[in-house]
Amino acid sequence: MRRIAIAFVALLAAAGWLPTASAEPQAIHRIRWFFSDAAAGRAAPGSGIPFTLPMHWTSGAQSGLRAVSMQGGFILTQVPTGTWAVLISGSSEGGTVFVNGHFVGAVPAETAMRHVAWHRPWLFAVAPSDLIAGDNQLQIRTRYGPGAHALAGITVGPLDPLWDRYTRAEFFATTWNWIGAATALFAAVVAFTIWTQRRDKVSPLLALASGFWLVHAAARVIEVMPASAQAAAEAAYAGGYAGFVAVAAIALLRWRHPVPRRIEWELAAAIAAGTGLLWFENLLDFPSIGDAALVNLAAPIALGAWAAVAIRSFVQSAHDAESAKEDLENRVREREQLLKRNYERLRESERLQAQSHERQRIMQDMHDGLGSQLMSSLMLVERGGVSPEQFAQILRESIDDMRLAIDALAAEDVDMAAALGNLRFRMEPRFRAAGVALSWDARTLPAEIPLHPDMVLPLLRIVQEALTNALKHSHARAVRVTLAATPGEKPDTGWLDIRVTDNGQGIAPDRNAGRGLLNMRNRAQKIGAQLRIDTEPGRGTTIALRMRFEKDATAGLRMRTTAPLNTQAIIEQVRRANPPTGSGAS
Structure with a gap:
């Protein structure tokens, strides 16, 4: 019966009704979750727990280190002739990847002495010899400890199109983070420089928001760390984001509806605390582009735009000051010319008076x-x-x-x-x-x-x-x-x-x-x-x-x-x- 089904599928593929091995990449949307023996790496007995991707989960501090096996499948009508690949995006954990029981790649995973928090995608090449016509099994063996975890998606397909997706996702997940950090640093320097020149009310907020985002971006860069540094890294990651949101809220509030300073900081504290708690509990689910949260994409753009507006305002103020200075210099020059003319008239008057006095003196001398x-x-x-x-x-x-x-x-x-x-x-x-x-x-x-x-x-x-x-x-x-x-x-x-x-x-x-x-x-x-x-x-x-x-x-x-x-x-x-x-x- 199985042979008949395979032959039927091959017939449909030949007729063009089913995609062949060279078709578009396939996304695996459903996986099964098996708890494993952390020491041996073997799956525990049972049919597993089904999940739909993307998925997020949280492990309590008392649960300790857990080993899991995540399994999914994909169908091939025939064995491909070219190299295929597996693209794993938005996975906070590392692990070892197998296709049909064959090892295809590994990423450092959590251990008792090491904590990982990956933000980048992973691409593993799959040799054609590891694939079979029909059902193929993908298995990810990993470990996770206390905290929030995620797995955004798994895609299998030819290497070339997946490579394009990988480079795009890598840019948004890693390169863009560095761009955001550089933008935040630049905005902070600009804001501090402007503030030292004119002491306005907005530049300190820009510098503070840039500093918070710089902390958040730095926490994203550090993906492998000692287990003892996990709490500090997560606090910096969530605190930097929460501080950025709170300061941005104050800036918008000052711009639209000025309120007393005490209310501003009370509202900022509430926003920061609420955002941090939601982040720690993994309750924030942002829309994404290429598996990168839009907030991570928008924040550097917002900081850059904010800095550009601040620079433009500062340049305009400097231009206005220069214009005022030129106007003042012109007025002073006009006053100088007027004073010079008055002085010349005064000199002429003094000269005439001196001549008159000299005549009077000569007359007096002749008289006496x-x-x-x-x-x-x-x-x-x-x-x-x-x-x-x-x-x-x-x-x-x-x-x-x-x-x-x-x-x-x-x-x-x-x-x-x-x-x-x-x-x-x-x-x-x-x-x-x-x-x-x-x-x-x-x-x-x-x-x-x-x-x-x-x-x-x-x-x-x-x-x-x-x-x-x-x-x-x-x-x-x-x-x-x-x-x-x-x-x-x-x-x-x-x-x-x-x-x-x-x-x-x-x-x-x-x-x-x-x-x-x-x-x-x-x-x-x-x-x-x-x-x-x-x-x-x-x-x-x-x-x-x-x-x-x-x-x-x-x-x-x-x-x-x-x-x-x-x-x-x-x-x-x-x-x-x-x-x-x-x-x-x-």
């Missing part, structure tokens, strides 16, 4: 000096009785005052020491002609004295007046001028001391308020200087001038501007100062 001298001379000439010698003296004094004004006007280019030197050069011939020794001591005077031009002319006039009085009225045989500069109370200040000392007869008490002395006091007061006159009848006179200066050349006292030259006022002043008769020290 040469103008007054000429008006006085005019009054004396109009009164008559001026000898040629007196008239020459008047002209000489006018010329001296003009030269003094010229020296003062040039003080911005020539320092104070040079102006005093010019005064000495003009006065020495007169002292020599009068037989009076004139000496100068300027050993402690610096090369440059930073005095404001407004101070130079009054200072020179005070010194000139002191020398003129000593020459005309003191009857001295020697006059000594001492110039010195001493530091001030502050580092940028100093004191200029000028002393004119003669060994003459001194100033009589009734002459102490003469016009010359009064002019010196007024000029000293006008420039803020201290003037002291020490005289002793028969022993001489000392005129001491002390003036404070600043090292900033622009510092100094601005003299008051005056009205245009008032000729009538000068005439009246000269009339009061020069009565028709009498003379004396001035």
Whole structure:
């Protein structure tokens, strides 16, 4: 009867009604489960327990190490001429594979000292000599310990098509896991880098989710380990997945419906705990592609997309910041141009003011000096009785005052020491002609004295007046001028001391308020200087001038501007100062 059935099947195959040995691969959907002797590897008596693939089962901790034999069958109409293969996918256990009692391959299985948790597919080549026409038996002998276990599917068929399936399943089960780990590491680095730059609320979640998935992927990579590490590996495997789900839930919650931070973490803890428990109990059954759970495929894609969005947001923020910076720089540049124009206008205004002040100063000098001298001379000439010698003296004094004004006007280019030197050069011939020794001591005077031009002319006039009085009225045989500069109370200040000392007869008490002395006091007061006159009848006179200066050349006292030259006022002043008769020290 059996021979008749085989002949009938062969006839149908020849007619094209049944697939031949070169047909498409065959999937084994039903297997029988036999408990075996773990030591001998023999199946226990009985008909076995039928199961439908894919299958998942859980073994309690008290069950210990169990040995099983899983058996399934497939039918061949004839013995193939080419090499066939057996593809086992989604099997967490190893084991030894037999076809019709012939050994075709083995994968390390669980032992008392070793724990295995395979995630990759297995492909075993089957020689044609191991196959028979009709019913063929496939047997998998394996062992398993406590924990969750799975067997997704068994396929037999020609080697070439099964090899394509194997490479695809190997990619999703192993290579894709490495890609996911690399993606998670990249996303974590990106998130941490972004967070260090702008401290946002989403980047830490991306880094945390990437870290959890990296732990999960690392646990998938370690497939063979000591039995003592099983609990830690399973905790890392399930904990990494649960943490990833919880953090992703928080991120979605923040994006869609912001809630208080406490509620976020309470919800995350509940999600993580629930997911971990379901995973440990093997109650999560995800759809799959090529025997790889979709969650393992989708998570790296989600992390990569999340990182891409974060990078895009960061780049956009950087671009916006750069645009804002450029806009700010343009505004600053415009402000700088405006300030520059305002500064130029201010400089021009200051220049015009300086010119106006200089004109006022020149006019003031002419008013107080040469103008007054000429008006006085005019009054004396109009009164008559001026000898040629007196008239020459008047002209000489006018010329001296003009030269003094010229020296003062040039003080911005020539320092104070040079102006005093010019005064000495003009006065020495007169002292020599009068037989009076004139000496100068300027050993402690610096090369440059930073005095404001407004101070130079009054200072020179005070010194000139002191020398003129000593020459005309003191009857001295020697006059000594001492110039010195001493530091001030502050580092940028100093004191200029000028002393004119003669060994003459001194100033009589009734002459102490003469016009010359009064002019010196007024000029000293006008420039803020201290003037002291020490005289002793028969022993001489000392005129001491002390003036404070600043090292900033622009510092100094601005003299008051005056009205245009008032000729009538000068005439009246000269009339009061020069009565028709009498003379004396001035």
